[in-house]
Amino acid sequence: MNLKSPREQEYIQQLSIDCVIFGYEDEQLKVLIPKLDFTGDFWALPAGFIQQEEDIDEAARRILAERTGLADIYLEQFRVFGTAKRSNKTFMERLVALNPTKLDDWGLDLNTLGWLTRRFVSIGYYALVDIHKVNLQKGNIDASIQWYPIRELPSLIMDHEEMIHIALDTLRLNLDQKLIAYNLLPETFTIKEVQELYEAIYERPFARNNFQKKILDQQVLERLEKKFTGAANKAPYVYRWKRY
Amino acid sequence: MNLKSPREQEYIQQLSIDCVIFGYEDEQLKVLIPKLDFTGDFWALPAGFIQQEEDIDEAARRILAERTGLADIYLEQFRVFGTAKRSNKTFMERLVALNPTKLDDWGLDLNTLGWLTRRFVSIGYYALVDIHKVNLQKGNIDASIQWYPIRELPSLIMDHEEMIHIALDTLRLNLDQKLIAYNLLPETFTIKEVQELYEAIYERPFARNNFQKKILDQQVLERLEKKFTGAANKAPYVYRWKRY
DNA sequence: AATTATTGTCTTTCAAAAAGACAATAATTG
DNA sequence: CAATTATTGTCTTTTTGAAAGACAATAATT
Numbered sequence: 001m002n003l004k005s006p007r008e009q010e011y012i013q014q015l016s017i018d019c020v021i022f023g024y025e026d027e028q029l030k031v032l033i034p035k036l037d038f039t040g041d042f043w044a045l046p047a048g049f050i051q052q053e054e055d056i057d058e059a060a061r062r063i064l065a066e067r068t069g070l071a072d073i074y075l076e077q078f079r080v081f082g083t084a085k086r087s088n089k090t091f092m093e094r095l096v097a098l099n100p101t102k103l104d105d106w107g108l109d110l111n112t113l114g115w116l117t118r119r120f121v122s123i124g125y126y127a128l129v130d131i132h133k134v135n136l137q138k139g140n141i142d143a144s145i146q147w148y149p150i151r152e153l154p155s156l157i158m159d160h161e162e163m164i165h166i167a168l169d170t171l172r173l174n175l176d177q178k179l180i181a182y183n184l185l186p187e188t189f190t191i192k193e194v195q196e197l198y199e200a201i202y203e204r205p206f207a208r209n210n211f212q213k214k215i216l217d218q219q220v221l222e223r224l225e226k227k228f229t230g231a232a233n234k235a236p237y238v239y240r241w242k243r244y
Numbered sequence: 245m246n247l248k249s250p251r252e253q254e255y256i257q258q259l260s261i262d263c264v265i266f267g268y269e270d271e272q273l274k275v276l277i278p279k280l281d282f283t284g285d286f287w288a289l290p291a292g293f294i295q296q297e298e299d300i301d302e303a304a305r306r307i308l309a310e311r312t313g314l315a316d317i318y319l320e321q322f323r324v325f326g327t328a329k330r331s332n333k334t335f336m337e338r339l340v341a342l343n344p345t346k347l348d349d350w351g352l353d354l355n356t357l358g359w360l361t362r363r364f365v366s367i368g369y370y371a372l373v374d375i376h377k378v379n380l381q382k383g384n385i386d387a388s389i390q391w392y393p394i395r396e397l398p399s400l401i402m403d404h405e406e407m408i409h410i411a412l413d414t415l416r417l418n419l420d421q422k423l424i425a426y427n428l429l430p431e432t433f434t435i436k437e438v439q440e441l442y443e444a445i446y447e448r449p450f451a452r453n454n455f456q457k458k459i460l461d462q463q464v465l466e467r468l469e470k471k472f473t474g475a476a477n478k479a480p481y482v483y484r485w486k487r488y
Numbered sequence: 489a490a491t492t493a494t495t496g497t498c499t500t501t502c503a504a505a506a507a508g509a510c511a512a513t514a515a516t517t518g
Numbered sequence: 519c520a521a522t523t524a525t526t527g528t529c530t531t532t533t534t535g536a537a538a539g540a541c542a543a544t545a546a547t548t
Contacts, residue, residue, distance in 0.1 A: 012257065013257040050326070050365070055326060055327045056327075057326075080321055121300060123324050190526095208526085209529095212528085229514090231516095231524075234526045235514060235515095435495090453537090453540095454537060457536095475493070475494080476546035477493040477494035479494090479495080479545060
């Protein structure tokens, strides 16, 4: 949400986009969550509005870039959230109460507040990225952005926690078909690293021998040289995604 | 679309819902498409807007009921359509040109037209119904409603044809898991009828023996008495969906 | 009673997934 | 430098599940 200048006709009214960005680090699946730069603990998914002359997919990419600095990420719709009671009202009231002076600084007037506190329908998008490729930079309302393990989320505003869980379900359903995991690994990697990634996403173990076969049979990996780790064992091969 | 009184603040702006309703008849999958009651051949999916105090799922059901008379149908979201150029403008201009006098009758003024011809984001919903249970009644802008086989669609406005194809893809992906086919069959039916339904939806044949096993193994059917058809062969059993 | 078309179910075949087995390393140890 | 160790790459076997084939059991007709 860009709180600075949501002038009525610049954006579509009462429609927003929320982004669930999954990343992978330390063999764990994590979610990117900014903390808002206001007094009080407000964590919210990267979100924003749709400009009048902008595709919704474009808007999702722009919002993600503005809030986090992430560019060129493939985002995918997973669900629309639109119950009648779904509004920023409760959250904004708490924010206003805790930040009586700061609101002026942000250029927040009653008009803007009224615009923001109406009932909102939100389109949920999700993506997968490689945490190590990511250069985070905070947006203008985000004090700090952090990766949280999916089992250790902070307390999120509105229905953002539900959004994360539904995004995760969708990711698990689609992972094999769409190979979205592409984004999550470094340029080159071992099969074992792919397996650890899958195990983090599905939160369950896979059999080593069969996992290797399943992945290699897909013919999407290109085998490179061996990777010598210095350990007392056979060195694994390093792979990268085939260009096609 | 209720063209009669889309007062600005009664509905969420620039957000609509389109319904793709699949029905089954004569061993064919069909789609419910109303023809608009204007001069000129305007076919459009049952569509409408979301009231301020209404869940989007509720809105979808209301819209479907208003436009077609279908009540208590389980609808499911399948996609949001939201390219920047997506608007009613072209279609409305053609409609206005062909219906210079009729617009007054409908209470369409320039203000309303302006509201309608902006860029719209639309949430696609789909459902499956039993054509024989359906009692169609036209909404106030629909001259007639008809079921069209999915291979013989009329020429639809905007991106409605694309919507139908994406809805069909989603249906095929989800049919087994969600058993939405529930709605499509009469109260009691034979396995063969279920098979014909599947064959209509997937547009391909299934092996009789294995299909029977696959369906019965799911344990969702309750076997009733036999069905004597008067034909010179063994009578099939009649089933119904288990209540649970 | 023989014939016919179709159903319900069993068996066999084929294919894919899961589990098991083992040789080939790449270092370390003594 | 041979024995040891941990891990990888791959093959074989087992299990499971889907596809195909086979056939008896009808319910009416001839």
